[in-house]
Amino acid sequence: xxxxxxxxxxxxxxxxxxxxxxxxxxxxxxxxxxxxxxxxxxxxxxxxxxxxxxxxxxxxxxxxxxxxxxxxxxxxxxxxxxxxxxxxxxxxxxxxxxxxxxxxxxxxxxxxxxxxxxxxxxxxxxxxxxxxxxxxxxxxxxxxxxxxxxxxxxxxxxxxxxxxxxxxxxxxxxxxxxxxxxxxxx
Amino acid sequence: xxxxxxxxxxxxxxxxxxxxxxxxxxxxxxxxxxxxxxxxxxxxxxxxxxxxxxxxxxxxxxxxxxxxxxxxxxxxxxxxxxxxxxxxxxxxxxxxxxxxxxxxxxxxxxxxxxxxxxxxxxxxxxxxxxxxxxxxxxxxxxxxxxxxxxxxxxxxxxxxxxxxxxxxxxxxxxxxxxxxxxxxxx
DNA sequence: CCCTGAAGTTAGTACTCAATCACTAACCAA
DNA sequence: TTGGTTAGTGATTGAGTACTAACTTCAGGG
Numbered sequence: 001x002x003x004x005x006x007x008x009x010x011x012x013x014x015x016x017x018x019x020x021x022x023x024x025x026x027x028x029x030x031x032x033x034x035x036x037x038x039x040x041x042x043x044x045x046x047x048x049x050x051x052x053x054x055x056x057x058x059x060x061x062x063x064x065x066x067x068x069x070x071x072x073x074x075x076x077x078x079x080x081x082x083x084x085x086x087x088x089x090x091x092x093x094x095x096x097x098x099x100x101x102x103x104x105x106x107x108x109x110x111x112x113x114x115x116x117x118x119x120x121x122x123x124x125x126x127x128x129x130x131x132x133x134x135x136x137x138x139x140x141x142x143x144x145x146x147x148x149x150x151x152x153x154x155x156x157x158x159x160x161x162x163x164x165x166x167x168x169x170x171x172x173x174x175x176x177x178x179x180x181x182x183x184x185x186x
Numbered sequence: 187x188x189x190x191x192x193x194x195x196x197x198x199x200x201x202x203x204x205x206x207x208x209x210x211x212x213x214x215x216x217x218x219x220x221x222x223x224x225x226x227x228x229x230x231x232x233x234x235x236x237x238x239x240x241x242x243x244x245x246x247x248x249x250x251x252x253x254x255x256x257x258x259x260x261x262x263x264x265x266x267x268x269x270x271x272x273x274x275x276x277x278x279x280x281x282x283x284x285x286x287x288x289x290x291x292x293x294x295x296x297x298x299x300x301x302x303x304x305x306x307x308x309x310x311x312x313x314x315x316x317x318x319x320x321x322x323x324x325x326x327x328x329x330x331x332x333x334x335x336x337x338x339x340x341x342x343x344x345x346x347x348x349x350x351x352x353x354x355x356x357x358x359x360x361x362x363x364x365x366x367x368x369x370x371x372x
Numbered sequence: 373c374c375c376t377g378a379a380g381t382t383a384g385t386a387c388t389c390a391a392t393c394a395c396t397a398a399c400c401a402a
Numbered sequence: 403t404t405g406g407t408t409a410g411t412g413a414t415t416g417a418g419t420a421c422t423a424a425c426t427t428c429a430g431g432g
Contacts, residue, residue: 003409021297024211027389038411043391103293106347110286111207113349121349128348132356147359148334151341155333158340161292162314163299163307170318173333189379213419224381229421 007045007055009035014056019101023053023108054120057105060098061127065134067091072138080138081149092156099157193231193241195221200242205287209239209294240306243291246284247313251320253277258324266324267335278342285343 001009013034017026028049032039046052071087072080091098105124112120136146152174164170187195199220203212214235218225232238257273258266277284291310298306322332338360350356 001409006409020300022208022210022293024208025297028391029389037409039389040391040393040412041410044410049390100293100296103289103296106344107208107286107289107293109349110289110347111211114206125348125350129356143359147341148337151334151337154340154344155337157344158292161296162311163295164311170315173329187379192379214421215419223379225419226382226421226423227380230380235420 011055011059014052019097022104060101068134099160197241197245200238205283208290246287254320285346
């Protein structure tokens with residue numbers, strides 16, 4: 001397998017592992033095992049653990065951007081809103097890891113910034129802005145609606161992280177995500 | 187100093203430290219240093235690191251409950267909403283650590299649950315429900331409004347964690363928190 | 373004046389983890 | 403065959419970490 005292909009699979013494995021344990025709670029050995037490669041070899045593909053996390057974070061944001069781009073393609077206003085909400089609902093049910101990775105990303109940024117390392121922070125903020133704009137345009141560039149959409153998304157992320165069962169009453173006020181979630185998740 | 191008083195200061199120190207590095211990124215030595223006590227002594231005050239984190243998480247939620255209880259005292263409906271939003275704004279400006287600790291709590295729950303440890307998860311979910319109800323009642327038991335309030339809160343937590351500057355346009359759609367934040371944070 | 377119990381420390385253990393180094397095996401062009 | 407590149411491994415190192423055990427210090431009471 002070429003180095004580039006390996007790097008690709010490392011990023012995917014890293015997203016999985018980091019989503020569980022976060023930056024500090026994930027060992028490079030765990031990532032290597034998931035890739036099926038020796039641990040030292042990771043350091044030939046990436047300069048260090050931080051670089052792996054950064055790549056995983058950027059990919060995570062990129063995935064979300066693409067999800068909403070695809071969902072809202074050719075749609076506007078309320079139709080786009082529903083399409084994007086449905087798409088997110090699918091992510092909740094099928095790839096909850098992605099939501100957790102988002103959360104891990106956010107807290108990792110806070111830690112890095114306080115340690116004087118702004119590289120991750122700048123990348124994540126740039127990615128988030130791209131995500132924000134990706135949602136903003138199909139919603140008719142309505143700031144309030146965009147903010148609402150993102151806010152619901154963040155609430156959902158937190159509820160998923162906390163492990164609230166899909167039928168729990170905290171989901172009640174979330175529409176349409178909650179109802180769809182009730183359907184999709186077992 | 188009595189053991190009980192020490193435990194109290196350990197919890198406060200732990201909230202600070204865990205809010206930065208999360209569970210895995212925070213050493214018991216860092217907590218001990220902040221308390222001004224030797225590291226092994228922590229294990230006489232608490233059975234282990236996990237217990238310290240649990241205590242810090244519970245205290246964090248308790249603090250938020252108290253914040254909203256105090257803010258909404260004697261108020262209902264829109265008045266209560268504004269009072270609670272203002273109170274949260276104050277927390278954003280003066281105690282951003284508390285918001286970060288919340289985030290750290292959420293991701294720690296996800297990690298613990300997947301590792302088969304449900305103790306933290308149950309405590310956090312119970313605490314969150316108390317928080318939810320604390321907000322729910324003054325808002326006239328309106329589920330949608332409560333969900334909105336919590337969603338905005340979670341979005342704010344994430345933006346703060348990512349380190350978006352107070353004047354950044356992502357804050358624009360947040361009302362009244364954003365405007366107040368612009369005023370309060372330098 | 374000694375005894376007890378509680379607060380707190382020093383020294384140490386067993387372990388994990390990121391990163392480095394020296395090496396091998398396969399392939400490929402001249 | 404030779405010389406070079408690329409994918410990959412095993413052994414190791416040095417720093418850090420949660421937790422334990424044994425010791426110290428000291429206030430208060432009989």
